[in-house]
Amino acid sequence: AGVAERATQLALAVRSPRDALEAAEIWLRNAPKDPSAQQSVDLLQLLLEEDARLIRSLRARAAPSSSAAERAQFEEEISQLVLRGPRADQGIRILDAVYDRTEMPSNVLYTKAMLQERRGLVKEMEALLRSLLARDPSHAHAMNALGYSLADRRESLQEAYGLVRKAHTLMPQDPHIMDSLGWTYFRLNQPEQAIQWLQEAYRRLPDAEIAAHLGEVLWSRGQQEEARRVWAEAHQRSPLNRVLLETLQRLEPESAAPRR
Numbered sequence: 001a002g003v004a005e006r007a008t009q010l011a012l013a014v015r016s017p018r019d020a021l022e023a024a025e026i027w028l029r030n031a032p033k034d035p036s037a038q039q040s041v042d043l044l045q046l047l048l049e050e051d052a053r054l055i056r057s058l059r060a061r062a063a064p065s066s067s068a069a070e071r072a073q074f075e076e077e078i079s080q081l082v083l084r085g086p087r088a089d090q091g092i093r094i095l096d097a098v099y100d101r102t103e104m105p106s107n108v109l110y111t112k113a114m115l116q117e118r119r120g121l122v123k124e125m126e127a128l129l130r131s132l133l134a135r136d137p138s139h140a141h142a143m144n145a146l147g148y149s150l151a152d153r154r155e156s157l158q159e160a161y162g163l164v165r166k167a168h169t170l171m172p173q174d175p176h177i178m179d180s181l182g183w184t185y186f187r188l189n190q191p192e193q194a195i196q197w198l199q200e201a202y203r204r205l206p207d208a209e210i211a212a213h214l215g216e217v218l219w220s221r222g223q224q225e226e227a228r229r230v231w232a233e234a235h236q237r238s239p240l241n242r243v244l245l246e247t248l249q250r251l252e253p254e255s256a257a258p259r260r
Contacts, residue, residue, distance in 0.1 A: 208241035
């Protein structure tokens, strides 16, 4: 297995995914219980668009006879796999094919909703999140995602606030939920509350999207230099983050221009 693992890594290093897949399959045959081998085969099949083979393999591992712990582990693995893929539509097709005979588990349905959001299909994402919450009312991530989406588009702000507040009650330490709460306060024209939550979220997780939100609230309060500092720090770490770039382009176009 060690030789095949090294061969997989070498083929990837020279950007030969077909050779890498062949080596990874040998690795998996020799070490069928090695999660790294299975993950390598799955990802390479996804990237090479060998969807039929990948779906057959995933279906076999999604067997209802598995234990609850094994099913939970598989749900995490398939979610991470499709989120790493280059195309959201491919990920959705795979999820639908794997679960065409059984009800899609809540966490996988949440992943499908996030893929719809990545495609720009916000209404489809919200419909999936609402159906998920109808059957699993305490799914904090679904509450948070739906609340954030509504607040970001300035729709149903009181519903958005209620959703994000409940999500925070369920997961009070989650910085992504703190970010959503801060952004919802901003949309509700309560910038002081917004800054408090966004600063705490950014302290816990210096993420580019949180930085974009924090910077925008600071900017709206006339604290332009502090906003620029937060944005510059985040841009250095995540120069391609979509939310950060959109914020810079809208509020500070010169900062978003490529450096010569």
